Each structure stands twice: as C-alpha cells, then as structure tokens.
Amino acid sequence: MDDRRELERLRALLFERELRTLDRLRDQLDALDSFSDRQRRAECVSDIIAEALAIRGRRDEKLNSALEPVVDDIVKNALRTKLPEFTEALFPLMGPSIRKSIAEAFRGMLQSFSKSMEIAFSLRGLRWRLEALRTGKPFSEVVLLHTLVYRVEQVFFIHSATGISLAHVTGEGVASQDADMVSAMLTAIQDFVQDCLASGKEGELESLQHGDHTIMVEKQASAYLACIVRGTPPTRFREQLRACLEDLSVIYFSELAAFKGDIAPFEASRPYLEALLEARYQDDKAISPRGKIILGLLGALLLCLLGYYGAGAYKYHVLKREAREALALLSREPGLLISYNAPTGNGTWEVLIFRDQFAAAPEDVLKDNGLDPASFEFEAVPYVSYQPEMVSRRLKADLKPPSTVELTLGADGILVLSGTAPVNWILEARRRADLMPGILGVDATGIYDPRMRELAEMAREVESTVVEFPSGQDVPAQQYQASLNQAVNKLVEMEQLAAGMDLSVTLTIYGHADATGTEKRNYEVSQARAKTIAAMLYAKGSSLPVLTYGLGSGYAGKTSGADQASRRIEMRVQVFRNGEMLRE
C-alpha cells in the first residue's frame, strides 16, 4: 500500500506538467463533443475551409463530384423561386450581346442588300448579266468574279503531326471537299515540300497558289491553320491568322499535346475559325459604312417608289380599260352625250355628259352592266334629245296616255295616235304633242272617244225626230207626242253623259210655219212652236241651254202652201268643250 502511494508521488513528481497538459486536453475534447460548443467548432472550421477546398480541388475530382449535385439543386431552386432577380442580374450581361447580335445580322443584311441594289440598277450590272448570258455562267458567279477582292472560303484547323482535321468551317454558299482528306493532303503536301525544297533547313510552306485561289498556311509545332482564300487577302489577314492560331494553341495546349485522335474537344474552336471567314468586295472601299446605309435606304426608297408607281401604273391601266368600256356603253345609251372625259389624277375618270331629262342616269347604266360607277365622276348638263327613243319617253311622260292608246312616232316626225281615249285627253294630247320637240305633226285620225260617238248617235236621233203641228197652233199634233217625248228623254240622257265627260250640250230649236197667213203671224207661230218644245224639255227636268228661233214660213224648205209638213220644228244638238264646239 505504501509502495503504491510512493509510486503515485513519484509519478506526480516526474509527470506533473504532462498530467496537467493531459487534463487540459481532455477538457477541451469534452467541450468539443458537447452541443453547446458547435459555434466554436464552426469557427475553427471556418478558419481553414477555403484553403482546404482549394487543396482538395487541386488534388482530384472528388470535391467537384461531391459538390455538383448540391450546387445543381441550389441553382435550380434559386431559379425557380427567384426568377425576377436572376433576370435582373443577367440582363446587363445578355442585353448588350443580344443587341450586338441583332445589329450584326442587320448590318450583314444591309450590306448585301445595298450591293445587290447597286448591281441590279447599274449599267455594269447589265453588262455582267449579258456576260453571264454569253458565257453560260450563273450571274452570281460573274458578279463575284468582278467584285470580289478576296473571300476566305474555308478554314481548317489541323493537327500538325497526323494531318488530322480538328475542325473545319466553310463560308456561306461554298462547296467544300471532305475536310479529313483535304487536311491530310495539305499535310502531305507540306511534308513533300519540306522534304524536297527546304531539305531539312528551317522554313515552312506559307501559301499555295492555284488560279485565283490561295491556300494560306499558318503553322505552329502542334497544329496549323489553313485557309482557302479566293482573290488576294490583305497582309493584315496573315496577322489575324497568326493571332487566331496562337489563341487556339493556348486554349487547346493539353489536348494537342496528348492528341490521340479524339477530335470532339475541338468542336468548340469553330467560332474562332468562323471569325476568319470574311469577304471583301471591290466597291467596299469606295462606299463608307454610312454610304452603304444611305445607298441601302435610297435603294429601298427607289424600290418603294417603283412599287408605288408600278402599282399606280397598273391601276391607271385598269382604270383606262374600265373607262374605255364605260364610255362605249354610255355613248350607246339614248339621251346621253359624252362631251369630255379625262383621268382626274386621283384614281378616277372625269366625264362631262349631256343628259336628257328622260335618259337613264349614267351611274345606273354602268351598274346594270357590271361596272363600278365609283371610278367615275360625272358632271351632267341637261339637254333635250331628238332621238326617237327619247321623244317617245318624253311623250309618254308628258301625255300619260291611257292603256287604250297607242303612240307611234313615224320616221317623218309625225306622231300617230290610235286606239280610244277620253275626248279631253285626245284634244289635250294633240295640242301638247304638236308643241313637243321632235314632233313635226300629229295624226289623230286613228283615235276616238267611244262616248263621243254615242253622243253623236244620240244627237242624230234627236235631230231626226219629226214634230208637226196643226195649222195655226203651237202645240204638236197628238201623234207626235211619243217621238217628241223620246227625243226629250234622249236629250236629258245626252246632257248627263256630256256632264260626265266634262262637256256641255246645247240644243237649238228652229220653229217653222206654212205659207198661209201673214208673215208676222207666221213668225209668231213658228217662235211659239219652238218655245213650246223648249218648255216641254224644261218640264222634263232638263237644264240644257236651249236656243229657240222662229223662222216663219221662209225656211220651211219643204213644200209651200198649207201642208202640214211645213208646220214643224227642227232640233240641232251641239257639243261644246270650254266654249269650243266639237264636231264628230
């Protein structure tokens, strides 16, 4: 027991400092394990995390592999939740490049447009077209031959030792051969030239000439660039080529050094090669970029004007054709007379036209024939046409003939009226027609009023009535009473009929006496006889105006002496229209 205590004391004596250190370390470790000390642990790690990541990253790919899915998720999540912020952050970066790309595309378009405009509208262009026709070459090739200063048609990026094509680009519209074989062949040619000519001395084949094509070669130890150029490139192009190869040599340093035939990584070199594809045309020098824009704009303007006037010319052509057609139609139309016509200058045709009152409207004539009247501006001047068609229309419009009337206008200018019509219409028509332009006379023999004939018939009946008187008396003998009554009735009937025809009927009664007795007495008795008859008429309710004349014995006209036939009356019926006597 003592021994043990002794030993402890000895240990404390010998290892006191170390034991203290061990205690402190144990405390620290305990503290590290406890949750409350996470903050301190984090601080510890934070001191070295950046360096640790850098070291591990250099050592192998594991850090990348470990972080990749995490970073992937973070980015995806952020994109999903914070798209506006991302857009805002990216905009300053993408905006200018999009703008630049659009500007580039537009510039290229404008350049080629101004070039084509220039060629298309120049005398030279015509000459080249003729040349193309003569030689059978496509026009574009002829233009190229004349205007091209140089054009880089193809660029090859080739591995020097193997001659394997790493990347290859061709200009627009350039036919190219198999890049693998061309690259190998170019390499073979260089080897050949190196062997035959340089015989081991320093020097490289820089260019090969064939016709108007040059193959320019820019070489470095591991790779070289070869360009097929049409025409003569400027000296600065060589510098461009060299700079490009230097860039590529740096970018692909390790890939080129360890090249075993895998060309996939070199795909990304294409934009560098494409930057070398360029072309310059003869007139590019003469025309400044601003000039090109102006030329392009002028060309566009010219094209617009041509289009505008072309369309205008076409429209005018169409209008002219329409006008020709329309004027032909109108000149055939009765009652229309074209006096003046011309295009107005704003897409319509102006027509000064004489138009009879009874002619169709020119607009309607066009519409009826399927033409658009909107193309015409008519100015109508009233006039009277003597064309028979117009005269007929005017007659019809003016006379308004009943359907029972036929109007015939003869070539001699005589209007023939035929059929039946009220006498008033016939008389009025005759009067008006006589005054009408284009009518030289009216023939009304073929037209009648049936009621006038009726009136005449009745008048004849009345007039033929025989009424005789006994000697010395003013009252008719009994046997004449019936016929007298009949005549009176007829007269009343006539009066009514005439009133319906807007006419008036007048009755004149002549009284006669025989030769016996004194002349004075004879006048008295003949007068009394006429008046008796008139009184009888009035007694029947008639209101006919009646004139009575006592003619004595002088107008007996029959026998002389004391015969009964001389003691009589005579009746005459007359029809009047507005005071004018009508005759059948």
Add this chain to the structure above:
Amino acid sequence: MISKKICMLGSFAVGKTSLVQRFVHSIFSDRYLSTLGVKISKKELDLDGTAMTMVLWDLEGKDRYTEVNVSYLNGAMGFFVVADGTRRETLDIAMELRDKALTLVPGQVPHMLLINKADRRAAWEISQDDIRDIVAMGLPVIETSAMTGNGVEYAFTELGKAMLGQ
C-alpha cells in the same frame, strides 16, 4: 469522335491501292501517288458503337529506285505493311519498311502485315512457315484479296480495334 492517321506501306505493285479502293472514299486521283508519293483516302468505321474515321495515307510503293518518303509516316497512329503473296521479295521489303516505320513513329503503334492476292494462293511464293515465323515475332498477319475483297474489311476493323485499345 475519333480520327486516326493510318499509313499503308509496301513494295511496288503489291496491290495496296487496289486493296483499299473498294473500301474507301477518296476525292483525289491516283495521279497524286506518282507526283507527291502519297494518296489520301478515308474510311469510316463503326467499332462496337465507336465511330472512327481512318485517314489512309497510301504511300508510293518502294522499288529498287525509289525510297518511301518517310516524312509521311509522321504522326501515324497505325499502319499496314503489305506484301504480295506471289512474290517472295515483297515480304522482305515489307519487313524492312516495318522496321523503318517503327524507328520513325514513337511508342508501340498498332500495325499488321497484309499478304495480298489470297485469291491466287496456288501461285504463292510465301509459305505457311514464313507466316508462322512472322506471327511468332508478334506481328499479326492477315491474308487479303483485293480482287474478292476477302479479309480487307476485317483488317481495317482489327487495326481500328487495336488503336482504340491503346
């Protein structure tokens, strides 16, 4: 995408050119062989899903008076040496060319010996013993016939696979 430079070496008139003619695509005429000493052609293969473009450099045949332009071997990733079965001396030349090529192309470049004119085996001067000796040296040998096409496709495929295995 894999591209490989392949050279074809062999004595004059062993049929190298006709050997590949039916199996490759070329845009250049045979004229180049006599002027430049090389003719380029191309063969596209599908090796178990891997697309490979072989750019074939057909080098002008060697005879007593002409040397193969060895510069063309630069960067070769594989090569064929071709002999004519009916002419014994072409095998010797092929082996000579192989040795020369191996000194020029660095590392272990896959290559094979093609013995052409297999369709005229009766007239062969190269014996089976000769072939056994060569195979024993570790050089694969494939008998081909440019006339019938026998073995040609196989040879290209084998070389392709060997290059992929590198």
